[in-house]
Structure formats: structure tokens, C-alpha cells
Amino acid sequence: MLILVPHHAAATIRQAGPWGGMTLRGNHEDLAVIRGVSTRDGATFPVNTSPGQNLIAATGDVRASGYWYRVAPVLHVYWRQVSGRLGTRVPLSVFQEHLTSGYKKPGTTPYLALTYAPNLTDAFPDHNAPDIVAWRVGRDGAYPLNCLVEPSTTGISQIQDHWPVRDLQTAHVMLVGAGSIGSATAHALAGYGIGHLTLVDPDRLSWHNLVRHTTSRRHVGRSKVTALAEELTDLRPDTTVTPLVLDVIDDADRIRTLLPQSDLVLCTADGVAARRVTGHLARRAGIPAVMACVLQDGALGEILRLRPWPQHGCLTCRRQALAEHGGIDPEPALDAGYGTGTRHRPMTAVGPDLHLVAHLAAKTAIATLLERLGHPDQRLPGEHGLISLRRQPDCAPPFDLNRTGETRWLPATPPRPGCPTCETP
């Protein structure tokens, strides 16, 4: 049996008098959550139960009641000791002896109890026992139960001593493309603690997307960005997500006005034209762009980092440099104007391979932001990352990765003379 103690209930118990009542709701998975707490002479008031709420609403619930007591610290040391032994209990007389007041004798059916031991770490610094623990109190004694107390702070700020949370919470990334790579990228960016995420994609979620997309079946038919924003907000409340049902090519003017508010744009859109437009707009806005895609029917993952630096060429310039060295077959649409050329190819990669590329893209974006803020541990080995997802023999360099899982980073290539993106307008 596990008892969830919401933070609000724990705070009440820690501040109130020596004892009180509590009401719980449980389900048939041996899980209960505290829904109300009373103090000795007060009425029971409801507790905001963020944990366990959905779970209890979804299954047939069981009401229960119990008591909480303020106790001497040594009782929690006993709790720790008997917890490790199956079927072991604390005799009722011992349990009662350590309460400060308010003991309720158990009837024929046992009741649930929480005990709170103030100054526990002062009294027993080495015992590592929690200050709130749970019991099932029956006529034959008090059995230890597991309980989880919700901490006062949850979310990304918990790791701020080990990760530059503050720097990332103020950062703003625009993600163009919310498909299979894009959805996983969005999750990864939020996992890193990006404060603001703008999602751009015109498409709706369809049945055939489900095999690779992170969004669940119940969102089929909705805009990918709206569904993704909802799921992310639920999962990573530290990230503010703005969904925009826009097409980067058709709505380039809207995107152009939004880009200066972003610190970086990450493009996972498929189609050469969308990638070129994104790269062009980012360079004009003076912000870095990270492009993620798979090549060769999903055998090879590719991350391109395009920083708006004079010595770094744009997407087109890099592609042409590769093509001239026989590394890549130029896309037929490469020389086509914006908004023309091929758009979709059937995606042949498996979901987790795409998500692997997505996570590397998110890492690249985060590292780019953090390096610029002075974090030396986030410098990347290059501007162009390749990862072999399914090894293909006899590929031309630099795509000649020998084994699945191998990664390679290449430097930037310079802009080409006359490039309409690289040369200042």
C-alpha cells in the first residue's frame, strides 16, 4: 500500500497541532491519496491533490479515513527498521507511547495513520528517515506503509545546482516542424528546461503519423502543434509552449516578424524548400538555426548548425560544397525558388531512430545557446553532425560511417560568392 501525501497536506500537518483526522481516496491498486485534513479542533478541509488525481478519478474509488499524529523522532527510526522486514509491526503500546496526544484505538478494521516527527534529522542525523511516514494501525499493532510526500518544489528548478536552469528558462526557441522528429525535439527541449517554445507546423495528426510521432492516438485529427503543446504543458509545466498553425513557406512573413524574439530556430520540417526558407529567415534575423533530418531513407541522421557568422555558409552553400565533392546528390529542388519543388517523401525511418536524431538536434540547440552564455562544457565538436542509424556500405565521404551508432562532426564551410542568403542585403 502506498499513500500519496500532497504538499498542501504535508504543510498542514507540519504546522498544525498534535493530531487531527484525514480522509483519503484509494483505488484497487493499493494506492491512496489524501483528500482532506483536519486539525484537532477544526473541520476537515479539502486538499488540492495534484498527484494521483487522474488515477483515482479513472478507477472505482474507495473512501477511507484515518488520523495523523505528531510523534517523537524515535518512532520513525522504528518505522525505518520494521519497514525492511516483511510482516513486522510495532506493538500498539509502543506506537501509542510516542504520540504527543490524541491516540485513537483501532476497531475491528485497521485505520490508516500518518505520523510527523519534527526535528528528526537533529535527533537521528544518520538514520535518513523521512519526517512523515505512514502506518496501518490494527489491533495487533502498527504496520509500516510506504508513503510519498510531494516536495514543495517540483520541476526543473530541482536540478538548478547541476544544470543552468536559469539561463534556459529565459531562452526562447522556435521549432519549425512538429512531425516525428519535431515532436521528439520539442519534448527534449522542454526536458532541458527551455523556458519558451514556439511550435510551427500547418499539419494535422493522422493515423499514419502515430507510428513515429510522440503524440497519442486520442489527438488524431487535431493540429500537431496544438496537441503537442497540450501534452508538453502537462508533462513539462516549466516550458511555455505557443502553438502556431502556420506554414513556414506560405506564412514566411509572419515567421519573419516572430524570429527576432527567438534565440534560436530549430527546423525539423521535411522538404528542401521549408528548410531553406527557415535557414534564410534565421540568418536575416541574426540568430542560429539548427536543422535536423534523416537522409538515405532514414539510414543516416544529420544535424546542421547554421550560425549567422561571416565565415559560415548557409544551408545552400554547405549543400553545394558537399555536392561538388561528390558527397551528396543535390536535391532536384535545391535551385528551385521558395515555395516550389518537392515537399514530401514517404518517411521510411523507424520512430526511435528519428527520436535519436531529434534528441541530438535538441542537444545541439541547447549547447549552442549555452556556449554563447559562457558554458565551456557545452561546446560541440563541429557544425555538421552525422549519425549512422542503419549502416550503409560504400557511401561517399563524409557520409562513410562504418557502423551503426557512429557519429561524426564536420566543420562549417564558408559562404559562396553571390549567395543571396549569406551576402548582406
Place this chain on the structure above:
Amino acid sequence: MRIDEAFDEFQRSVNEDVGQTRLARERRDLFKRALISEPDVTEAFGSGSLRRSTQLKPINDVDIIAVYDTTQHPDWGTAGLSAEDALDHARGQVNRLLGKTNGSHGNEVRLALPRNHAVKCFLDDPDDENGFTVDVMPALRQADGTLLIPEKLTQNWVPADPEHLIDLVADRQRDWEHFRPLVRVLKQWRHDVAVTGRIKSLVIEVLALDCMPTSGNRPSALRAFFTASAARVNERVKDPAELCGEIQPDLDYDGLQAALADAAELADRACAAAAAGETDQALRLWQEILGDSFPAPAAPTKPANPVTGAPALITGTPALITPRPIKDAPQG
């Protein structure tokens, strides 16, 4: 020696001499008093690093801005010869007020030469490379509070806001006590950077405003500065008042970028060494970044070439840097 003690000692070697600063301030104030006594000068104030307290020793130049009354110079401020006129006018005033032979307020100035933006006044032998100079820049105050300054080469007047930089530096110093001292350290550092030409001290000062953290200790702040600057410098260094554009268009950006990246790498290793308790190693690395005036470890027990270390198998001495084993503490 502890790391912070080494930084203290190094800072003392970088900081200006107190006597020199006083002399510089006295000379600045003499110029200010003399210029403000003129009927057409409405303000005279110091700018430059002395005003921002980011000066490096030896202090041998001081910047003064003289703001002129536009009603008395109605033709100034527009394209044409008025930029040169203003500089000539200021030169005449300086000579009359402070000229060697018969200055009315003092006899400090041996020679006053109009340059592009300011009149350079030589207080020592003009051929003395370390001679003391005062730059007097004429300016007009605009309605928005910014200045217009003459530019002889283009025969025009250009906007400028030196007071903005003064305020920015003062704000940063209020936030964090190490800001100004470290700017001086970085200005010193730039002299040893392998670049074609020179790096203007203003470039370093603006990079510091942009890339120096606002808290923390000096080693970690320098590490962050070098890391961020090595990326940020590729975006070019521009006037923080957003008036004059790029500060030094002819700067050898590749050379500076490479130097910043090298320093970032060494600083990262220096901080890691310090965190691992390898203080001597950390000091050696900081010395490699900041030069020989940075204190060396007290008693070097190992031979020189601290960074690469001697190949143990050949010389029989252990390498000074041994690869750090990774901790076996898996996380789920």
C-alpha cells in the same frame, strides 16, 4: 598560494599606479576647468577608460569631451568643413588656454594636433611613445541627450553616446565587484594575443559587458567570458549605444576568435584542476593564459612545460597531467 591570492597579486600588477592615476586625474581636471571657462563651452567632462575606471597602467592618455553651445556655432553639426572647423577651433582654444609658452590657464601642452575625432594634446615630447596625451573631443549635445562628434575624414558629424558606456560599466560594477578589475585584466591580456594589427581596448570592454557573468568567482567568470566571447565575437563587436556600428571594422577577428577559444579551453582546464584540488596545475594554466606576471606555483617540484607534460616513458618523469579517471557512480 591559493588561486584567489594569485588573482589578487596579479590584479595588483595590472592595476594602475595610484600616483599615476592621481596625476592623470589632475591633468584631466585642469583641462576641464580651462575648457569650461570658455564662453562657448557648455560642458567639459572626462570619458574613456579613466572615467569608467577600467584604465590599464601606464595611464598615458586621457579623454575629454567639450560640448559646445550650438547657438554660438550654428554652422556646426552638418556635413562639410564644419567638422574640421570644430577641431581647429578646439585646438586654438587648447593652445590659448594651456599652451607651453603663454597659456592662460597652464603651460602643459607642447603640441596640439587635430586628428579624426579629437585634438591630441601632447604633454611630453611628441616622439616619446609613452608620453602623456590628452584627447579633447568637441561635441554638440542633441535633443535626445546623445552627442554629435566631428569626423574629419568623412567631413561629417556622427552620433555618439559615450555616457551610455560609462553608465553600463558603472551598473555592472555595482552588481559585481570584480567587473572593472577583470576588464583591466582582459585589456592586459589582449596585448599578448597573436593578431594582425592591434585590438582596441574598447572592443574588449564591450565584449566584457556582453559576455562577463554578473556573479561568481574570478576564475569561473573568466572561463565563462572566454567561452562566450569565442562564440559572440563572430557576430562582430558593435557600439553598445547602437550609434556607431562596428567598433573596429579592420579587427583581425580570426586571430581574436582563436585566442579567445584557446583561452576558454585553458580556463576550463584550470577550473577543473582547481576543483580537483590541483592548485599548482591551475596556477600554471592561468599563467599560460594571463602571462608571466600571473604568480607561478610557490615551489615547482616538476620540470617545465606544464601543459603537455613530459612523456613519462622517455624522460622517466611522470606526466604533469594525468588523465582524470571517470567516477563509477551510475545514475538511473
